[in-house]
Amino acid sequence: MTTPLPLAPTPADAAGCCSPAGPGLDADTATGVARTFKALADPNRVRLLSIVARAEGGEACICDLTDPVGLSQPTVSHHMRLLAEAGLVTREQRGRWAYFAVAPQARQLVESSVAAVLPA
Template sequence: MATLPVTIEPTSADASCCNPASGGVIDDGTAQDLAKVFKALGDPARVKLLSLIAASPEGELCACDLTEPVGLSQPTVSHHMKLLVEAGLVSREQRGRWAYYSPTTGPLVDAAKSLTAR
């Protein structure tokens, strides 16, 4: 017994589910910038480092104060801090032998707004 091909016509509800997103979608450049911010926060050590800096009463922390709280070596902390600086989440100021880090809230706030304010 042969089967006949069946054609199913889309209903109006089916047609609306296939409409591509248009308004409010971020462009490729913005997506790359946002991914850099979120990737920087994709590691628990970097989240903790950012938290330590943001919680500092002075509004900044010396690199020498970052190794013990996260239990990582100085070179590893430096690597994590470099990624946070590149993502724009902290600023770095060299003072003699030591680097001092301050939080910058703009990139994180902007990243959240870019994905939620539609």
């Protein structure tokens, strides 16, 4: 519970084991960071995102994504939804097709998540 650690900074505690170890990230921040990484924690989502990132014009629609990953259309739709909810891709309905592109803040989102866990 965030233990404001008014405890004695000194003594034998550290001697018995190791140092008291600061609180690290708070639960909320950690949840947010984990949410971003969770979106990238599936091989097929990684592939899908990489395809979109490399796509000509920077965007791709579902119909172009199913074949490369070898998944059913609903499954690909599901994965893209997760990527979109994580803020990693954007979805734009244009005519009959839904075009996905890497979100502008995607890179920064991931980088800041990394920085939160592993500060320089």
